[in-house]
Amino acid sequence: MITTLGPAQFLLLAQGLAWTLALSAIGFAFGGVGGLFIALCRSSGLRWLEALASFFIEVFRGTPLLLQLFIVYYGVGLLDLSVSPWAAVAIALLLHASAFLGEIWRGSIQAIPPGQTEAASALGIHYATRMRYIILPQALKISVPATIGFLVQLVKGTSLAAIIGFTELSRTGTLLSNITYRPLLIFGIVGLIYFAVCWPLSRLGRTMERRLTPATRT
Amino acid sequence: MGYSFDFGAVIARWPELLEGCLLTLQLSLLAMPITFGIAIGCVFILQLRERISTWLIEGFVELVRNTPFLVQIFFLFFGLPTLGIRLEPDVAAVIALGLNGAAYSIEILRGGVEAISRGQVEAGFALGLHPAQIFRYIILKPALRAVYPSMTSQFIFLMLTSSICSSIAARELTHIGAEIEGETFRSFEVYFTVAVLYLVMSYGLSKLFALIYRMSFAYPLAR
Numbered sequence: 001m002i003t004t005l006g007p008a009q010f011l012l013l014a015q016g017l018a019w020t021l022a023l024s025a026i027g028f029a030f031g032g033v034g035g036l037f038i039a040l041c042r043s044s045g046l047r048w049l050e051a052l053a054s055f056f057i058e059v060f061r062g063t064p065l066l067l068q069l070f071i072v073y074y075g076v077g078l079l080d081l082s083v084s085p086w087a088a089v090a091i092a093l094l095l096h097a098s099a100f101l102g103e104i105w106r107g108s109i110q111a112i113p114p115g116q117t118e119a120a121s122a123l124g125i126h127y128a129t130r131m132r133y134i135i136l137p138q139a140l141k142i143s144v145p146a147t148i149g150f151l152v153q154l155v156k157g158t159s160l161a162a163i164i165g166f167t168e169l170s171r172t173g174t175l176l177s178n179i180t181y182r183p184l185l186i187f188g189i190v191g192l193i194y195f196a197v198c199w200p201l202s203r204l205g206r207t208m209e210r211r212l213t214p215a216t217r218t
Numbered sequence: 219m220g221y222s223f224d225f226g227a228v229i230a231r232w233p234e235l236l237e238g239c240l241l242t243l244q245l246s247l248l249a250m251p252i253t254f255g256i257a258i259g260c261v262f263i264l265q266l267r268e269r270i271s272t273w274l275i276e277g278f279v280e281l282v283r284n285t286p287f288l289v290q291i292f293f294l295f296f297g298l299p300t301l302g303i304r305l306e307p308d309v310a311a312v313i314a315l316g317l318n319g320a321a322y323s324i325e326i327l328r329g330g331v332e333a334i335s336r337g338q339v340e341a342g343f344a345l346g347l348h349p350a351q352i353f354r355y356i357i358l359k360p361a362l363r364a365v366y367p368s369m370t371s372q373f374i375f376l377m378l379t380s381s382i383c384s385s386i387a388a389r390e391l392t393h394i395g396a397e398i399e400g401e402t403f404r405s406f407e408v409y410f411t412v413a414v415l416y417l418v419m420s421y422g423l424s425k426l427f428a429l430i431y432r433m434s435f436a437y438p439l440a441r
Contacts, residue, residue, distance in 0.1 A: 062420040063413045064381035066392065070409040078221045078406055152284065159286035163385050170288050177296060184297035191285040191293060198284035 016172030023158040026090050031097020038102025043109045060099030066160050068092050089161040108143035148205035152198045228407045231398050238394035245390050246377040252316025257323035282321035287382050295386045311388035319376045326368045330361035370427035374420045
């Protein structure tokens, strides 16, 4: 039976969008914690810890997100834990986000002039306090545009959960396209919904970037 | 944990996996001319600062950059046939990758072009160069040199993105992996191996690009 596009179908799309947003939020929140940890390891000054963190980052940056999802999805399945696809996707996304945010924040931490670290040490301020009150607040400010840029990547990345069979926005689109036989319209609408979420974020990121860079008009 | 890993069953299929790697590289390389052609053309048009064309190009860039590749490729592959344009999976994959890469490359290339100071262009005019010559020698070449690092990492990103083309059954590494998985039921081992292959390819490419940069873009800084 061919269904037409009515309020019921739009409700399905809205539910799909809710799952997309939930996945993005979880990936970003937990990935943020993981990313901070990775960034601190990567800039710790301990050689083995830095090597380990940069290996983690390189692995996630050098493989497709789709394969990361597959590996976590099937890997978790092997552990004899009955985990829903939703949890597997969330774990994969948070690992992915940890690696990318870790790399972004590593850059911002290392962009803070070393003189500040030295001054803090000279004043007898130890590592935790130094990071908490001196380095991280400044690094966080520099990293905002790139972090928002990654958030857009993450929202788009959640669409790959559809390939595993998790019903978020993209998969809702596929299902609707199968029952309405109007793929052009459905994927157009799905694309526009993603656009409505991502575009304001992208613009925000660009505005922040412009605000943070000193005027360079010629 | 009562599972015994069996990578042997996957390793035994190495000729297919190797072919998959080559197909993935081929897919990305075929998308390159589209990406470059569109990007260079659009950046040239943007320099004319004409309102409607600028608006159209910026609209395209924003639209592509703010929607998932999966939806783009579904739109092309499942959507266009309803308009009577039926694409083979491989063709749809190349077009989708090319267009996607173009949107990112326009931004990168534009940044490079706009970093070139106005005075150099004016100097070109003063020397009586044709606008096309100015674009080629004064704008494009130094811009390409400046954007080379971001362009090549963009290409590697494109190569990784091409894994998504497996969802429309385009022939590339992930698709071959899915075929092997279907026959051996060794899902984890297959995808782990495939991921390692992607890692090797992206690592190899980044080394290769760095080498090319050192050989062909060695910039005569000391003058």
